[in-house]
Amino acid sequence: MGTLGAWTVDGIPEITAGDDLAAIIAEAMAAAEQGPLADGDIVAVTSKIVSKAEGRQVEAADREDAITAETVRVVATKEHPGGVTRIVENRLGLVLAAAGVDSSNTPEGLVLLLPVDPDASARAICAALRERFGVRIGVVVTDTLGRPWRLGQTDVAIGAAGLRVLDDLRGTTDASGRRLEATIAAVADEIAATADLVKGKSSGLPVAVIRGLGHLVGDLDEPGARAIIRSAADDLFRLGSDEAYAEGFRDGQSSPTE
Amino acid sequence: MGTLGAWTVDGIPEITAGDDLAAIIAEAMAAAEQGPLADGDIVAVTSKIVSKAEGRQVEAADREDAITAETVRVVATKEHPGGVTRIVENRLGLVLAAAGVDSSNTPEGLVLLLPVDPDASARAICAALRERFGVRIGVVVTDTLGRPWRLGQTDVAIGAAGLRVLDDLRGTTDASGRRLEATIAAVADEIAATADLVKGKSSGLPVAVIRGLGHLVGDLDEPGARAIIRSAADDLFRLGSDEAYAEGFRDGQSSPTE
Numbered sequence: 001m002g003t004l005g006a007w008t009v010d011g012i013p014e015i016t017a018g019d020d021l022a023a024i025i026a027e028a029m030a031a032a033e034q035g036p037l038a039d040g041d042i043v044a045v046t047s048k049i050v051s052k053a054e055g056r057q058v059e060a061a062d063r064e065d066a067i068t069a070e071t072v073r074v075v076a077t078k079e080h081p082g083g084v085t086r087i088v089e090n091r092l093g094l095v096l097a098a099a100g101v102d103s104s105n106t107p108e109g110l111v112l113l114l115p116v117d118p119d120a121s122a123r124a125i126c127a128a129l130r131e132r133f134g135v136r137i138g139v140v141v142t143d144t145l146g147r148p149w150r151l152g153q154t155d156v157a158i159g160a161a162g163l164r165v166l167d168d169l170r171g172t173t174d175a176s177g178r179r180l181e182a183t184i185a186a187v188a189d190e191i192a193a194t195a196d197l198v199k200g201k202s203s204g205l206p207v208a209v210i211r212g213l214g215h216l217v218g219d220l221d222e223p224g225a226r227a228i229i230r231s232a233a234d235d236l237f238r239l240g241s242d243e244a245y246a247e248g249f250r251d252g253q254s255s256p257t258e
Numbered sequence: 259m260g261t262l263g264a265w266t267v268d269g270i271p272e273i274t275a276g277d278d279l280a281a282i283i284a285e286a287m288a289a290a291e292q293g294p295l296a297d298g299d300i301v302a303v304t305s306k307i308v309s310k311a312e313g314r315q316v317e318a319a320d321r322e323d324a325i326t327a328e329t330v331r332v333v334a335t336k337e338h339p340g341g342v343t344r345i346v347e348n349r350l351g352l353v354l355a356a357a358g359v360d361s362s363n364t365p366e367g368l369v370l371l372l373p374v375d376p377d378a379s380a381r382a383i384c385a386a387l388r389e390r391f392g393v394r395i396g397v398v399v400t401d402t403l404g405r406p407w408r409l410g411q412t413d414v415a416i417g418a419a420g421l422r423v424l425d426d427l428r429g430t431t432d433a434s435g436r437r438l439e440a441t442i443a444a445v446a447d448e449i450a451a452t453a454d455l456v457k458g459k460s461s462g463l464p465v466a467v468i469r470g471l472g473h474l475v476g477d478l479d480e481p482g483a484r485a486i487i488r489s490a491a492d493d494l495f496r497l498g499s500d501e502a503y504a505e506g507f508r509d510g511q512s513s514p515t516e
Contacts, residue, residue, distance in 0.1 A: 002463060004456040006262040076494040087494060095407040104441070144441065148406055148495035149353040150414070151488050152424045152444030154451070166410045183362070183402065186410030190451035193412070197448045197471060198262040205260060213455060230409050236334040236345065237406035241497040248503035252510020 004212035006198040007034055008205040015206075017055030021045075021121075022128030025207055029133075037129060040214020042138040044195030046206040047114055047158055048105055050121045050141055056113040063101060063111050070099035070113060073232075076240025087240065092118065093229035094158060096145050115141065118159025119224030126161040127220055138163030138217045140225070142192040148237060155196035157188035160225040163216045164188075187216055188225060262470035264456040265292055266463035273464075275313030279303075279379075280386030283465055287391075295387060298472020300396040302453030304464040305372055305416055306363055308379045308399055314371040321359060321369050328357035328371060331490075334498025345498065350376065351487035352416060354403050373399065376417025377482030384419040385478055396421030396475045398483070400450040406495060413454035415446035418483040421474045422446075445474055446483055 011028040015021065025045070029036060037043070051057075058066045071088040075095055078085045090099040092114065100114040115121050118141040126139040141159030146152075157165060165188035195208040232238040239247070269286040273279065283303070287294060295301070309315075316324045329346040333353055336343045348357040350372065358372040373379045376399040384397040399417030404410075415423060423446035453466040490496040497505070 002456040002458060002466075003265040004263070004452070006260075006264075006452075008260040078494060144443075148493060149488055150444065150447065150486050152442040152447070152486065154444050154448055156408070184410040185402075185454065186408065186412050187455065189408065189410070190412055190455045193448035193451035194262070194455060196443065197445065197452060198260040200260060208260075228408050228410065230407055235406060236336060236498045236500070237495045239499040239502075240494045241499075241502040242494070244497075244499040244502035245506035245509075248506025248508075249510035250506075251503075252507035253513065253515050255511065256514030257511050 002212070004194070004210065006194055006208055006210045008199050009207040009209060010205070012049070012205070012207055015049040015052040017052065017057070019053045021050060021053040022125045022132075025125065026129055026132045028207070029129075029209075034209070037133045037135050037137050037209065038211065039136045040211070040217050041135065042140065042163055042191055042210045042213055042217065043125070043129060044140050044142050044192060044199075044208045044210060045122075045125060046199070047100075047118060047141050047143040048102065048112060049206045050115040050118065050159070051102075051112045054115055054121070056115065057106065057110040058113060060103065060109050060111050063103070066111065066113060067099045067101050070101060074243075075238070076243055089232065090114070092158065093226065093231075094143075094145070096143075100143060114143065115159065119161065119226055120159075122159040122224060123161035123220060130162070130220070136162075136217055140188050140191055140195070142195060144196070154189075155192040157192045157225045157228065160188050160222075162218060162220050162222060163191075163213075164218055164222060165225055165228055167216065186228060187213070188228060260470070262452070262468065264452055264466055264468045266457050267465040267467060268463070270307070270463070270465055273307040273310040275310065275315070277311045279308060279311040280383045283383065284387060284390045286465070287387075287467075292467070295391045295393045295395050295467065296469065297394045298469070298475050299393065300398065300421055300449055300468045300471055300475065301383070301387060302398050302400050302450060302457075302466045302468060303380075303383060304457070305358075305376060305399050305401040306360065306370060307464045308373040308376065308417070309360075309370045312373055312379070314373065315364065315368040316371065318361065318367050318369050321361070324369065324371060325357045325359050328359060332501075333496070334501055347490065348372070350416065351484065351489075352401075352403070354401075358401060372401065373417065377419065377484055378417075380417040380419035380482060381478060388420070388478070394420075394475055398446050398449055398453070400453060402454070412447075413450040415450045415483045415486065418446045418480075420476060420478050420480060421449075421471075422476055422480060423483055423486055425474065444486060445471070446486060
């Protein structure tokens with residue numbers, strides 16, 4: 001039988017630029033009623049407090065410029081009463097709205113960029129927590145993303161360390177002994193989703209612990225969340241439908257059927 | 259502080275056509291060491307056993323025809339050594355590979371179609387479990403889907419009853435009292451992801467219970483998972499990039515610049 005437990009960590013103060021996030025999280029955990037971390041635990045940290053600790057805030061007035069600076073390429077655009085939302089591939093390879101530049105849970109007049117290198121941030125937090133508590137744990141840094149075809153947003157892992165982010169089950173067999181078809185479980189994203197459920201959105205609880213997934217915990221140098229990114233070249237949806245149509249239309253015009 | 263617990267339900271036998279799935283799940287739960295269901299619990303059931311109970315098996319030889327029959331429109335196609343995979347919108351509005359027709363965990367020589375109406379299946383199971391145990395619970399029927407831009411698959415809710423599938427937080431304020439930007443948490447999908455983590459893929463454990471999300475549990479007639487579907491008209495990625503480009507190219511050819 002499988003069992004899983006998840007809880008939020010109380011007592012994380014408002015994070016500001018320069019804070020030692022790992023030390024702050026460790027302090028809060030040391031005081032947690034669930035007790036310290038155990039081998040196999042996975043700690044989920046919202047990217048927001050990682051960004052705040054890294055001082056990734058910019059003036060809200062510079063929001064559009066900040067989005068442009070974080071953007072590698074525009075994937076699609078959507079016009080709405082408020083203006084135009086850009087769905088872009090950002091410098092981390094993530095495809096998301098506004099390049100992940102965030103205006104909620106930020107001090108008035110400021111917006112927040114994503115962490116510089118969420119995998120490195122996760123590794124630093126993971127190493128510090130492993131040493132502090134003498135345990136073998138994993139860390140995911142989470143963000144909230146929309147998705148095609150389905151309404152609503154889910155949390156995914158944009159940074160990870162010390163765990164297997166993709167669980168390749170293709171070699172394994174199913175209950176009737178047959179080999180499973182292509183099944184690679186995006187477990188780091190499912191862990192982020194679980195953390196989102198227990199944390200909630202506006203509760204001011206940016207850290208959660210998930211216990212019961214020790215089989216996914218590995219060495220500190222396991223590939224990070226970057227390994228979850230599908231390259232645009234391999235992506236059937238690398239470009240929005242309207243943008244791809246327009247590109248084709250232009251090319252078609254210049255090579256007319258006589 | 260938020261807390262969440264999830265566990266799999268042992269003792270679910272191999273399901274065959276005509277089985278009373280709700281009764282079988284209830285029996286297994288009555289014998290579960292965690293005890294019976296409590297108010298606010300959410301039960302996650304893999305679509306596979308719902309399909310088996312509904313006798314949704316067809317001859318593997320007819321797989322391609324079955325995919326065609328389940329397809330409303332082809333969204334994209336991908337060629338690979340094994341042949342061509344069709345990413346389609348199926349009759350449930352889901353965009354997924356092979357219309358959800360599944361060849362793993364099925365008896366030799368057979369493939370499995372998705373349930374006829376997963377929301378109705380979830381409602382029936384939810385109603386039966388509520389009556390059997392005298393509790394207010396929710397049910398999600400889950401399936402494993404790939405996604406653009408990110409590798410690996412995650413479980414999502416393709417059927418739901420008795421819970422809020424989308425948690426609209428747009429009215430709420432963040433920790434600093436500012437209104438949250440457009441945030442609608444796809445909680446039913448995050449619940450499915452949590453269930454997938456605790457169930458695993460090939461463990462033969464098709465049912466899980468998630469405890470700690472009672473605030474999401476509601477009346478039996480809450481909108482089902484169909485409410486999570488984004489209509490193609492509103493979708494920036496309604497068509498694969500190559501398919502949209504080809505469409506544009508054809509139209510461009512027939513309207514050349516003078």
